[in-house]
Amino acid sequence: MVKSVADVMSHDPIVVTPETPIQEAIQIIAERRISGLPVVNDQGKLVGMLSETDLMWRETGATPPAYITILDSVIYLENPKHYEKQLHKVLGQTVQEVMSNGQMFTTTPQTPLREAARLMHEKKVHRLPVLGEGDRLVGILSRGDIIRAMASSEAEA
Template sequence: MAKAVADVMTPNPLTVRPTTVLKDAVQVLIDHHISGIPVTDDTGRLVGILSESDLMWQATGAPLPAYITLLDSVIYLKNPVRYNQELHKALGQLVRDLMTEQVVTATPSQSIRDAAQTMHDKHVRRLPVVDQDRKVVGILTRGDIVREMARSYDETAQSV
């Protein structure tokens, strides 16, 4: 019988709010040895995720947009709206300034296999697990899946 996400996820994960000061969120990541954390509103609904990748904007800054001038007109070679978003992330001081809003999620009843495929396809390291109201009930990481694989191998070896 295939296991569900609920069987291997970490229940009731740590979360931060969009208004959390970035310095405090980084301290939570460090103190708990985690590389990402769900961002929830006051009701526990998922509104984003903050990961090490998001934090890299603070370290690297936003590159200046490439542009050319032609007959006293400025022509941007990079989308100015995207540059403004990158600049906002580079200068942000709150979690909402850096968090990723489009979050790939899993459900508790989803199979581990399907969740692992989603993680692989979307190139994500973790999936917040949400209920029907998008409230965060757990988190599934690559490490959780690998640990479950190890348990499965041990069970197979013991039954032989």
């Protein structure tokens, strides 16, 4: 029998809002021993993800861009906007200031598990938000969920 995402996903995932204080989100991640949190708006729609990688900026800090000076002029060797983005993450006080909200990969409960696993592998993501009707977050699929499904399939065989 082909398993779907709904068969193995974590239902009712722990979520935060963009306004959640970053320290509160850090506590949730640490206490629940999870690697990331979906960020939803008031309607329950996904607006971003907060991952351990996003939070690492707070500890590592931002690296100023390399530059040279010629005749009292500063010439940046890389885009200073990248530094501004890093600095914003380091100093952020709310989830919205720190979360990733670029291209997000999602799945649906009906998607075959193999297809979702392939997407996670190809895109190098650790978790996929599962969206139901009206693009509302209904679950989350993690690599751990897939591994546990593989283990249970082997045990049944």
